[in-house]
Amino acid sequence: MTASPITFVLFGATGDLAQKKIVPALLGLFKAGIMPQGSRIIAFSRRPWTDDDYRHFIAPSLESVRDISEQDKKIFLSTLYYVQGTFDDKAAYERLKSTINNTQVLFHLAIQPEFYEIVFTQLGQLGVVKQDSKILIEKPFGSNIETALQLEKVLQNYFHEDQMYRIDHYLAKDGLWNIIETRKQDEALESRLNARFVQSVEVRLFEKIDIQGRGEFYETIGALRDVGQNHVLEMLAVSAMDLPETIISMPQARADALKNLKPGKLLMRGQYEGYRHEQDVKPESQTETYFKIETEHHNKRWLGVPFIIEGGKALDEKKAEVVISFKNGNEKVFNIDDGKRLVPRSLSGVGDAYEILIEKALEGDKNYFVSIDEIIASWKFIDEVLKNVSTVPLTFYKKGSAL
């Protein structure tokens, strides 16, 4: 844990993610004493606001944070400052620089990914990136393998690997870590996780919600890129990987599992009825809101075992799970959104995924973040599947139905 005060610079401070997740998580971390005394949050955004305007704007988002007194919320709000500017506005970055002083800085990019490069470059050229600075980057990291590599190249110009924290919030879910803990603790289970005993593995991320007005974003992305390239493949990776000897090599173990995948066969693409009437969606849109893929692994452990992965929106239930079916008819189900962490993560006891992510970035624990190898392997897999989308016509389904 850092003892000296830090400056947390939040790009996209008025966005949905900042309001719903990031700023409430920062409050949680203040409350838990994880953000060192004297730390400050700098909200960077376009609107012509003062510090107080931003504090008023964000205050309602903090209502969801429980067990905190009004007085503490007030103190927290007084640590928030506002810098107004666009991402290419040099003067705005100069203003930002003057707020940072000599503290350690965490930059958090919760903005549209098309602006990542420009922000990396501006920060780098401004000279605010120090040895101890860190940068948290939301998914999607690129939109295919080429754009991901290009982004990485620009990022590497100004930050070294130890400073980069690429986010997939599923890696901060207790349910996901419980897969690893269970595999470690239950030797009988672990010894049966292979082609000799397992019939098939299903990994699914079903959501009840639709695209919730995010048509502009979703149209160019679709379910395969939105949740397939990241959350679903990470669930698969922790289930299929060889357990690493040390926790330090977790990202490597996950990357190895992903590199091991055979090209996926797209079994089905779906689109919920009414999607084409959503705002900013084309009337003839071919974007999938559901997908189902079958794949296998090259390695001996899983040879011939089908892995079915699927994800979708506007379905009949919210469910993130891994189901392992054994040849003897038994099943092992891991529910990612259920249950407490089997082995405590830290003494702080913070529990929300975004609290965990920021805490782990502060600690410098990269096991909770996506390595560039995982990004490359997952895009390689998804890019390959996307090449074949035109051969699999869309199946239309009713909102709220089970496919």
Ligand code: BG6
């Ligand atoms: C996000 C996707 O990464 O994950 C959203 O962009 C999706 O479309 C969300 O709704 C699902 O996360 P969770 O934690 O609600 O399962």
